[in-house]
Amino acid sequence: MLPFRIDFHSGEPVYEQVIYAAKKAILSGVLSPGERFPSVRSLSQELKINPNTAHKVVAALTAEGLLAVHPGVGTVVAPSVPGSAEDRAQVLVQDTERLVVEASRLGLTEEQLLNAVRKHWRKLNPSP
Amino acid sequence: MNAIECDGLTRHFGNIRAVEKLTLQVPAGSIFALLGSNGAGKTTLLKLILNLLRPSSGQARVLGGDSAKLRADNFQRIGYVAEDVIHPDWMNLSSFLGYHRSLYRSWDSKLESQLRDKFNLPEGIAIKRFSRGMRMKAILLSTLCFRPELLVLDEPFSGLDPQVRDDLIEGILELTAADSPCTVVISSHDIAEIERLADWVGILAHGRIVLAEALTELQFRFRRIEVVGPDVRQQMPDPAPAGWIRAEATTPTLIQFIHTQFNTNTEAELRSMFVNARIQSSQLSLRDIFLATSKSSTSTDGLLT
């Protein structure tokens, strides 16, 4: 079993969808540093995607420094996730956009939206 | 290196031009999706490639040799699965696989038992009494186990439920994940079922190839563009530039179209074309690309470039 799930939807290239799901899993800590990342073969088999696509996903994540190749072991999540907070925020850009659109549709102000986000944040992280 | 090369391949049935002057390359090691609506000529093309039909003119080369000269020994390396093939289906699974095992030099018994576990097929009864999905699994099993270099699948998933389809795809991926990956050609009229599988796409319409290229390149150059800004409708060029299809200005402030020749400079060009406008571009799914090409039949010529 893969450490992340993808509900493939039509409308976006498969490659982008897999990259997004993998990044989300790594950046959100579902996959911790040093943990083994699924091989090209199992990515392809489990997700029923083209092995070349799976290969490109792994190559792209490695190039971005999210994954590291350890000879003899395979591909693992890189020990310290490099990059700025901005990089990580980039992962959520779609979700954020959707949130903003929905809030505007409901007629919320920017302040009201931020308050709602802050409220949820504190619920999940009680001690700052 | 190409597994299949068609050059001016033509096949007429009386007055019907099933395949017309078709030129196509299928790169070795690719999973090539041959898309087209029913009657586009997919089955005829595949039968020409496999020497099941003789071309009226032109030539197809398969694994380096002329398809019209394919002999028994060449089929040690080529597998073909199609709905209408008449198999010795009075056999039960064991004798069916036993029969095929004795035909092939490169039969992989380990793969056979692995796939038999995965496919979970009934043992005692004749294959002709199998359900449609089980039958397709049995036939694919008899074809995967000799590890063909070229696997040709004609509408393998049509009418099958998603679970069977997933099993079949896993079986096919067993071959492509091997050290010496095989070339797979899958024809389909339903893109969704092979979108994740393919890395090369060919679109066939009326016996001609509309486009054939790597999926990543295809998805890169096909973009859905939205131009939002005051009075953009008035700035819309007329006629629409080459490469734009289905261009329309829905409201005075919104222009939507599909750009078929998107490249790294395109956004800058658009920005200079539409002053004070916001340009948004998004990639298209294979399905949308297929629909775009098949519906805008007037601009299919432009897509050939």
Place this chain on the structure above:
Amino acid sequence: MSSFLAVLKKDLGRNWLLMLATTLIWVVCLAMALFYEANPEQPLRISLLTVGIIARVVLVVVVAVVVVQTDLIMDDRAAWRTRPIGRTTLLLSKVVALTLGLVAPSILLDTLARLLLSTSLVEALVASAATGMLLLAALLFVALISALTRSLTQFVLLTCAIGVILTVAAFSTSGINTPNMKVQIDGVAIPLRNVLNSNNPDQVSPTTTWVVSTICILLAGSFSLVVTYLTGRRIVAFAAGIVTYTIAVMAPGFWHLNLSPEVSQAPSVAPSPSSTRVTSAGKALSQLSAIRSASIVNYTLRVDGLTAGWTMDWHSAAMRIQGSNNQTILGSAFGSGHGLRAAASAAARTILNREDRTSVLIPGALSLPLSDLESLRGSTARIEGSIRVMPRFYQVVHTLPLSPGTQREKSGNRWRVVTTKRFPIGRNSTDMQLWSVTVDAIIGTNPTSRPEEFQMVLVNEPRQEMALPSLHLKSTSLETGVLRIQRTEVAFARDYRVFPDLYGGVRHELDEEWMKGATLIILSSSPGPAFTVPLRDDEATFASLPAH
């Protein structure tokens, strides 16, 4: 090699049950035939045997069709087309499957049955191999038709179509067919017209022409199948089949071979071409019938120069007829057979101690172009040509007293009188009384030793008179491959004279008194070498040609 074995194993695996059933039916048929042979007192039940034989034929055909059509040739949907199975391999495996599954068991069983009939092993093997060859020739034809079609239904339809076409062709090309003549089918070869070859006055042996025919048909079948399998094109296959089978059917007519042993029992030398003279016997010619563009005119030949025990058949002739107006017509003629008269001649010599005859009259049918014949009406014409004649030697096989249950046996052939009864013929029961005699026969069918035909006549020695069959009432016969079992019922009438030149036309009643002193004579006939003699400066009057 491995794909050959794989396909063979697959086909035998699918059909072994049907093949076994075919073999078992054949075992039952042979057992029945052997039972009759061993128990002469048992009444023949030919219909039961017929059912078995028909069932076997049907099964054999079904097996052959299934074996071939499992891997369709004329269909791009067939799985073998995209498997590593070559066309030659496929054909070879099919032929071997049919040979192993159908022909080999048949040869084995036939040999076994012949051994039970105390034939020597070599003879039994040769004879069984010959019948096996016939079976294989038939199977190759079935295989060819199966390869050209896609299903059993299509096979049946195409076979019927070919049958209809052949029948029509046989009737329309044959010059001697009249409504009361049947097309004869001999072995697997349909004997079409025998073509006269005056340049080649050598030997023809009808007993064994079927061997040549069968070999030709086998070659035709093999060639057509190879073409069919290698090209996979229906039109090419059809063309190859039509051409090769036509050649195979025609070729033996040109093929003058003597494969059979010389007639061993002949007490005198066969008539020689040099001492044989042929003249026209009947000077007035009349039209028998007209078919399409040909008119059939009766024409009787007189052959002089016969030696003791021999008689002559009209084999074929080519003639040139020159009318008084110098118009020339080319005609041809074919033998109509006259075994009965020849048999009478032989019986007369052996039983009645008559003198050997040195001449015989042969009635025949001359085929002439209809359009030209009109001009000859009523005039006298000169006839020239060459006649091919076939000497035959008849000998008495058995003499049986005419009481039911009497039987005789000789060299594997057994004859038995079943019934004799008197019956009336004509509208009133008082018109004329004939005698019918029913005879059962079981004849060993070793093709190397079986006489070509048998004849029956009645002889009353004290009266020095002979009666010949005038009506064949019923005749049923069955070949099991090993034995021919037949029941014949013949009506006898006393001939006007013991030894007429021409049989037919005059019949006399047989009374109780005559029958009391009568014995049944069974004769067999063997052919001698055929030869061609010239016919010169003959005259005939086309006197009584009826108007259309």
